[in-house]
Amino acid sequence: xxxxxLPRNLQILAGVGRVVEVQVSGPATQxxxxxxxxxxxxxxxxxxxxxxxxxxxxxxxxxACEEDLSAEALDAPLPAPVxxxxxxxxxxxxxxxx
Amino acid sequence: xxxxxxxxxxRKGAFILTSDGSRKVWKVEGPHFAGWxxxxxxxxxxDPNRIYASQSSGWFGQVLQRSNDGGQSWETAGxxxxxxxxxxxxxxxxxxxxxxxxxxxxxxxxSLSDPxxxxxxxxxxxxxxxxxxxxxxxELAGLRTHPTAPEWNPGAGGLCLHTIVIDxxxxxxxxxAISSSGVFRTEDGGKTFKATNQGLRSNHIPDPDAEVGHxxxxxxxxxxxxxxxxxxxxxDVMRTDDRADSWREISGNLPTDFGFVVxxxxxxxxxxxxxxxxSDSHHFVPEGKLRVYRSKSGGDDWEALTKGLPQKDCYVxxxxxxxxxxxxxxxxxxFGTSGGQVYVSPDGGDSWNAIVRDLPAxxxxxxxxxx
Numbered sequence: 001x002x003x004x005x006l007p008r009n010l011q012i013l014a015g016v017g018r019v020v021e022v023q024v025s026g027p028a029t030q031x032x033x034x035x036x037x038x039x040x041x042x043x044x045x046x047x048x049x050x051x052x053x054x055x056x057x058x059x060x061x062x063x064a065c066e067e068d069l070s071a072e073a074l075d076a077p078l079p080a081p082v083x084x085x086x087x088x089x090x091x092x093x094x095x096x097x098x
Numbered sequence: 099x100x101x102x103x104x105x106x107x108x109r110k111g112a113f114i115l116t117s118d119g120s121r122k123v124w125k126v127e128g129p130h131f132a133g134w135x136x137x138x139x140x141x142x143x144x145d146p147n148r149i150y151a152s153q154s155s156g157w158f159g160q161v162l163q164r165s166n167d168g169g170q171s172w173e174t175a176g177x178x179x180x181x182x183x184x185x186x187x188x189x190x191x192x193x194x195x196x197x198x199x200x201x202x203x204x205x206x207x208x209s210l211s212d213p214x215x216x217x218x219x220x221x222x223x224x225x226x227x228x229x230x231x232x233x234x235x236x237e238l239a240g241l242r243t244h245p246t247a248p249e250w251n252p253g254a255g256g257l258c259l260h261t262i263v264i265d266x267x268x269x270x271x272x273x274x275a276i277s278s279s280g281v282f283r284t285e286d287g288g289k290t291f292k293a294t295n296q297g298l299r300s301n302h303i304p305d306p307d308a309e310v311g312h313x314x315x316x317x318x319x320x321x322x323x324x325x326x327x328x329x330x331x332x333x334d335v336m337r338t339d340d341r342a343d344s345w346r347e348i349s350g351n352l353p354t355d356f357g358f359v360v361x362x363x364x365x366x367x368x369x370x371x372x373x374x375x376x377s378d379s380h381h382f383v384p385e386g387k388l389r390v391y392r393s394k395s396g397g398d399d400w401e402a403l404t405k406g407l408p409q410k411d412c413y414v415x416x417x418x419x420x421x422x423x424x425x426x427x428x429x430x431x432x433f434g435t436s437g438g439q440v441y442v443s444p445d446g447g448d449s450w451n452a453i454v455r456d457l458p459a460x461x462x463x464x465x466x467x468x469x
Contacts, residue, residue: 012133013158043174050159051179051180052200057159059156059157093158094157096157
């Protein structure tokens with residue numbers, strides 16, 4: 001299981017705690033994790049990526065293993081410690097607005 | 099016993115204020131959806147416990163919420179707002195072409211007769227409709243494909259469709275208002291629209307007879323006089339008595355005719371309320387005094403209502419969706435400010451009290467009269 005840490009506002013929206021565990025089918029990528037998140041928690045539909053274009057929202061950042069993965073391709077493999085459930089995938093609301 | 103429920107949208111969540119018919123003692127619940135911008139909440143006239151809420155965020159986009167128990171509990175509804183076809187472009191602030199992009203829902207207007215049918219006014223300006231309680235949304239594209247649409251410019255708040263008024267005598271007749279394009283009327287439930295801005299004058303438009311380009315801030319109707327509409331424009335307070343075919347100015351003796359809100363007393367169709375704001379560059383009330391202005395003659399002649407409102411050192415704004423009236427007798431008048439106060443007048447405007455003083459900045463106020 002992959003552990004995903006959600007921003008506080010999305011925890012409230014989805015009615016979950018800080019960490020959500022998801023099971024992905026096929027390769028573990030940002031896209032497959034978001035697919036799994038939206039499938040298990042439909043309230044998150046459209047909040048991490050645009051509901052129509054499927055592009056990641058510009059103020060959503062994705063970190064793992066002390067790396068910023070936000071610029072990685074959506075279909076790039078996630079780091080092994082994330083896939084093995086040893087490290088969480090951190091979904092972050094970008095700091096903005098002072 | 100009768101009572102009222104006030105639905106308040108703020109920059110950081112929604113609040114529900116309730117009272118009995120005396121409107122003196124209030125219960126404040128919230129924040130619902132804490133941390134999110136709640137542009138608007140509105141209940142179905144056909145089922146007062148069905149409430150819809152527009153929840154949005156610059157980070158996480160648009161969410162639609164629905165309650166079936168008067169706001170005690172909520173469930174997410176559909177949030178996919180897809181323009182029909184290839185959206186094309188409208189004008190940007192510098193008049194260059196700019197692609198149509200969905201940003202948020204500004205206003206929700208439930209049908210008068212069907213709790214599952216709701217209209218949504220969105221930015222970039224378009225009208226959407228749901229017939230299944232908000233699960234799926236379809237654009238009524240006759241508005242956005244109006245021949246003038248490529249000429250529409252955004253106002254300072256964006257190219258937003260912020261007002262939807264349904265004619266209670268014929269639900270297929272509706273009026274929508276867009277900043278900064280103007281008023282459009284449909285007679286066929288949203289299939290086609292006509293620009294209805296004759297008589298509006300805007301000094302930022304060179305052509306005095308321009309069909310569109312008018313920064314309409316709000317329109318309001320009394321249900322017993324569906325041919326009459328009142329308008330707070332960017333500058334100018336206006337009225338029409340021919341279903342928006344023509345407009346005339348009724349600013350009269352107002353200290354400034356800039357503002358956002360306009361509303362009509364529920365029991366007196368010629369009693370109208372506005373809150374003058376200093377100017378488009380000074381979005382606060384004039385002279386540090388929070389004054390509601392009331393006309394009992396349908397405009398032109400206005401009186402300042404001040405009892406219970408701060409009359410010094412007050413520099414708040416009142417946004418376009420942040421005033422409403424209840425239908426008790428006497429009619430209660432409500433408004434919320436950028437400073438987080440929600441005021442009520444239980445006597446038609448003669449005197450005012452703050453229901454709450456320290457909410458986040460208020461974006462919208464809707465009142466339900468409960469029997």
